Amino acid sequence: MTASSQSPARPAVRLGALARWETLLVILLVGLIAAGARMSPFFISGGNFANLTSSVMEIAIMALPMTLVIIMADIDLSVESMVGLAGAVLGTLVVAGVPLPLAIPVVLAVGALGGLLNGLLVTRAGLPSLVVTLGTLALFRGLANVLLGPTVISVWPDWFTSFGFGTIDGSPIPFTLVVFLVLVVVFWAVAHATWIGRQVFAIGKNAAASRYSGVRVNSMRNWMFVITGMIASLAGIILVARFSSARNDNGTGMTLTVVTVVLLGGVDINGGKGSIPGVVLAVFVLALLQNILRLAGVSSEFQGIAVGLLLVFSVIVPQLARQTRGAVDRARRSRRPPAGPIASGEVTA
């Protein structure tokens, strides 16, 4: 029994080192950079780097908590509406004369509260997160509509807007990228170096056994929604700063892109598997792809198609890989028996 279960595992491990998802993403990245460099002389320039990174930073930031949420076998579809609601609350407060340094923490608190609502509905009412956050997707957007209506708030202090699209003096590094990188370090450490991360993976693999092992499953899920809501409101603030405008439709359609990035980063939609480095790589794959499509003059409608294809690709490829591996194992097993009689003579002797 042991031999039969081990022999297929051995080649899989050897293959695994080569065909790790992250390696694949690095190859994809290099290919995209090569393609971009060939396409335009401006591609490899500080200005373009700042441009292409800052254009995906809201998505990138939200992809980090979303990674942990999906690893825990939950999902949060409401993040894009929280982006809108955060902008609406920020705009409303600023128009009412509240100074920005005071308004920003309030917005973050709103994000955390929205996340808490998601979390409580999922853990206390026992509803599937897919349905709960589909509901709050509409709810948060509705609140943004009520707060702002058709008004666009576009009067912001200079320091705020230059944080949104500016770069660190004398370098092509956007401020928002710094925010993202700080969050990457935090999420990386939590997910892969602390026992909180271990529990996150355990919950994703087997929530019942985790609970029986003393993991506070519901409390963990709850907190993860709170953090996701709060980070989504931070993304909302960054988006307002970058476009110098708070509108009720800020962030529309972003959830799809966030989930795409997470899955492209190698996170299993069924939970239990994934890594922060993979998702960070996927963020840059997305940024490069969008940038190249734009340089090639592809319209934004077609860029949407590209994101959709990427999502399908990142779900299908691992699935195909699993099936191929299974088929290879089966083929290997069925090829064995002809050699059997000789081997059996040795074994039974």
Next chain:
Amino acid sequence: MTTARLQLTGISKRFAATAALADVSLELLAGEIHALVGENGAGKSTLVKVIAGVHQPDAGEIRLDGELITVPNPAAARERGIAVVHQEPRLFPDLSVAENIFLIAPPTDRFHTISWGEMRRRAAELFEQLDVRIDVAAPVRGLSMADQQLIEIAKALAIEARVLILDEPTASLSSHEVERLFTIVRRTSERGVAVLFVSHRLDEVFELCDRATVFRDGRYVTTAPTSELTTASLVRFMVGREVSLFPKEATTVGAPILEVRNLSDASGFRDVSFTVRAGEILGLAGLVGAGRTEIARVLFGIEPRTAGEVLLDGRPVEFRSPSEALRAGVAYVPEDRHQDGLVLDFSITNNITLPILGRLFPRLFLRARTEVEVATQFSERLRVRMTGVDQAVKALSGGNQQKVVIAKWLAARPRVLILDEPTRGVDIGAKVEVHRIVSELAASGLAIIMISSDLPEVLAMSDRILVLHEGRISEEIPRADATEERVMFAATGQRVQAPAGTGASSVH
């Protein structure tokens, strides 16, 4: 001597590098009930699958009533009159009982449409022969596991089976359901059907079967009439060495650790009181559904209680989650290892440290070496057979997985350990080891509650036995007075006329 109904000779079957069956033989006579026993991995289920046409043997021949046959697929087995009843009945829950029975070949009228009346009539007739009352027009969904197994047997009768194979049919049945099943199996064999009974439970083998064949590690060991075997000799054939079944150590019983007073939950049990002391093993016996697991779930903080109190070291406690129970020192080895006991994809190390991560690493950051040390210490103490502590638990055998679950709780250093069916689905060698471990734990001062449907196990391991019947304690039996009969009577709600002065428990 008559020709055997089913004769298997020199059957071999390999999977990759492993010989699942090596040159085994088996002979089933018409009208006999024949047991096939062996530890997990002995090749029992592979043989069943060869007979049923699921696997093709690499070598050997199969003869049915003297005629050489091949069984290329399960349909061919059915056509030849070979019926298999699996451990988990495989029925269509939304179809009626009658439809399930005649799924393959429903009776038709002259327009080739299904004749429903005829189908129901014939189905009812089958159950009449079995002396079972069941509504053949009702859907299967909602019927008990036991009833579903009877439907499988009726299916076998419907094809006028010559060979009936029962693969661990009693695993999820209560004891009176087992009795009913046995009656029906006997009746079936009296009709000339050859019955092959695959089971882990040796007492059932002796009760039901005429002869027994033993396999070990994919090889044939022996065939003998059960009248010439004893439990000890059968076990010796199965494991290939002498084993003393239950090495229960003498313990010094200490102070009360856990006291339960008039505890009730929403539906499972009512007004239950008992005390467990340090060093003591309290056995919880009773039929499936008597409320044993429900008590454990309330004590471990999974389900809320509705009345009563629980005292730990004399202080009242109420756990709202397993994590609270754990922190107070109550650990629970759940009934379903795969679902609740282990994260199968995780390594042995990660499973063992999961409950104590916060304690091991108060500053949040993991240290691989500390984890490996802890895991090595406890998995070696329990003698988990593994390639290393980094091995995934899904690659371990059932017995070793169970040892990992127990190791996990030992690392958490509990005061009270609740074991729910700790040896279910575990082979005899590993079972003995689990018993040794539990006994050692009691000796080291743990208070242990052991839930088990395995009567010999309960009798041998427990210092006291609490028998539950329909959610209430029906009797508390001290070790010295415990017999299988007495426990069974209490479990079914009756009482043996006990000699005056003994058995009357004071907990009521």
